[in-house]
Amino acid sequence: MLCFTLSTTLLLAATCSLMTAVVSLEKATTCGSDWNVQRLSCDDGVISVQTALYGRADAVTCSEGRPPAQLSNTHCSQAGTVDVVKQRCDGKRECELNINVFYTSDPCYGTYKYLNTTYTCLPAIHLVACEGSLAQLQCDQGQVISVNATNYGRRDQTTCIYQRPLYQIQNNGCISPTLQVAASCNGFNSCTIAANNSVFGDPCGGTYKYLEVAYTCYYPESSLLP
Structure with a gap:
């Protein structure tokens, strides 16, 4: 946010104009099958990851063809996911992340998981x-x-x-x-x-x-x- 103060000999009062840039929030969701790749990209600027979830937060996302038992746990989240995505993607114009990097541990055995990332494109x-x-x-x-x-x-x-x-x-x-x-x-x-x-x-x-x-x-x- 920038505030410009204008002053001339004929101006009796200063005018301050506030301008706020609107940054849209992008979202990418990748289902948790082997070798699936999530791709983040910015047409202008660079990636700034806001949130990332590897696990399951609802019973609808990536549910096609899956039995109810694999979708019922909606409180499944692997710790440290956002740090991994930020380390690999922040500051880049494009980023591809293979979902198998999260296979080091299983936060909820038997649940079909997905990677859900939200990010903005900074004008950098x-x-x-x-x-x-x-x-x-x-x-x-x-x-x-x-x-x-x-x-x-x-x-x-x-x-x-x-x-x-x-x-x-x-x-x-x-x-x-x-x-x-x-x-x-x-x-x-x-x-x-x-x-x-x-x-x-x-x-x-x-x-x-x-x-x-x-x-x-x-x-x-x-x-x-x-």
Whole structure:
């Protein structure tokens, strides 16, 4: 929300105009069969996961062809689901999540489960820098950077793969959120940071990594004063 104060020699009273951006809530539901994949995507901006449930909260969702005994437990929820989805998807434009990542434990044996995720699309810039290169964050004149989300590691097998052997890109569970980018770049008009292990450490040895940054640009309040 931005409040602009206008002042001229002919203006006797200041006018304040409040503008609020409307962000819609998206929803994705994937039934719990082996190898089913949930896909989240934003046409504009980046993903921000709000809620995620792996289990069952009603008897209707993903119920086709299922016996009543597999649908009766509507208080089934696996702990930590939202953290897993956020780690893999926040700050990305697109994200695919195989439902079998939740098979490590069974929160309600005998119940047919599903993954239900709600998310918004933040109006942010998505930047990727392959390991060994530089990430360059840039805002328009008068604006400054605000970092929303970062990860140094590997969350898929399609990013930064040119001439890389399979063993260097197959670990797509290398998730290492970092605060270094925000500490170095927030409040500046532009910022350059190296995507390498010297800056961020090595969260997964032998894996070719990349730095992901989602950030927004805004006018600081001081620049809006007359």
